Amino acid sequence: MAILEVNDIAAGYEGVQILWGVNLKLEPGRLTTLVGSNGVGKTTLLKTVMGLMQPIDGSVSFQGKDVTHLSAHARAKAGMVLVPEGRQLFTEMTIYENLEMGAFSPRARATFSQNLDKVYELFPRLQERTRQKAGTLSGGEQQMVAVGRGLMAEPEVLMLDELSLGLSPRLALTLFEALTRLKKTGLTMLLVEQNVTMALAVSDYAYVLAEGKVHLEGPARELSKNDEVRRTYLGI
């Protein structure tokens, strides 16, 4: 059974509808990626899934329960965790405090020290400077804190919005490596990524979003061979 289900979601901003009935399913333990050109509504979809925006129509269910009308913090508490676009760190707080805030919910607090070890193991660079203010870090390090903070929340589903945006190819690779390591631990993930080649290479399943709807879907390997996907998103 799918751990997260998005059913016929329609959403948008004042006067502009962006999503026109999106359906999506995340199978447990799978890394799913969401592909689509700029402005097609990937971020809008994630925001709606997290409850930062209310949908015009449709529903979101998580672990079999309808969460469409829950607040964002209640969803986070239940195990839906989003690493937002632009990182959105607590820039005035230290790395350690950022990680601590990640583990705010009671569920996450119970596994605080194990998760902290995991995060430090995944990103050893963070352990070297736990007392440094997050706002003073480089872009790559900030992204590591953002992912680390998300992991501290003990996610059942981890959603990552534009993981590699603005990072050097080398740092992007580091983060993708972290992703594959997380995949091996059985974590369910949803990735939104402008680097479609990389995203399809690490993912199990993919959705292509176009004109506010799911245009194509299928195993990532098949989609990366699809002519239309190659032309439109891979530039081949």
Next chain:
Amino acid sequence: MLDQLISSLTDGLLLGFVYGVAAMGLTLIWGVMSVINLAHGPIIALGMFGAYLLFTHLGVNPYLAMAPVAGAGLIVGLVIYVIAVHRVINAPHLSSLLATFAVNMIIIGVGTAVFSTSPQNIDYSLGSVEVGFLTFPASRLVGAVGAILVTACLYLFLYFTRPGKAIRAVANNRMASELMGIPSSRVLALSFGLGAMMAAVAGGLIATFFPFTILSGGPYELKSFVICVLGGLGHPLGALVGGLLLGGLEGLIPTFMPVSWVPVVEFGLFVLVLLVRPSGLFGAK
């Protein structure tokens, strides 16, 4: 002359600590939710009356009365947030200004009806303290120590407790806080409560120095604005430094010119700082 200067300065500085606490309440609320609490003055006045009523009617030592006054201030702040502020929290600034101004008018209206506007005072003297050639009322010294304690507690709370860190997180990035499972609305309510608590305690302490009416909070609210601008709006520790600066000025000015010039100089400084360093003397940006 020098003796007199130093003695006025000491007097002013001791008072400045208490001003700092009042301003901290205002700056905390601004820093967390970008709301200017125009009910700040009346909450200070409520603190004054809280200490007064506990002392006069129940015989509670005015300094011990600070604990219940703080608790009541917290509750008053929570109630004001839930009733008046929360529904306009995402609206343009004018809405929250009007909402808190309405609360201001309500408290002053009801307060005037209940307490009238004749001055009251807390008739409790600790005598005076002599340090070398300096003589000042002991109440000022105790007030300053109280203010330092309150500041220290606020600092420890914000940096070393979970709810305190949550306040800083929400102040820093409300959306990210929600994403991490922090109930940001509740955190905002708590912050507003703490801001009101600081105002009430400052009021209670001021009531041990000077006579007051329900309208007395107004001037302290204005002083709080000046202090916040000096210290940089949104920085609690800046507020303490700003309070000391303002208190020091208030002590010194009357030795050079008539007392009535104090507000002129204060607000002149306010405008000057806004023109030259709008982020405050100690503000980062």
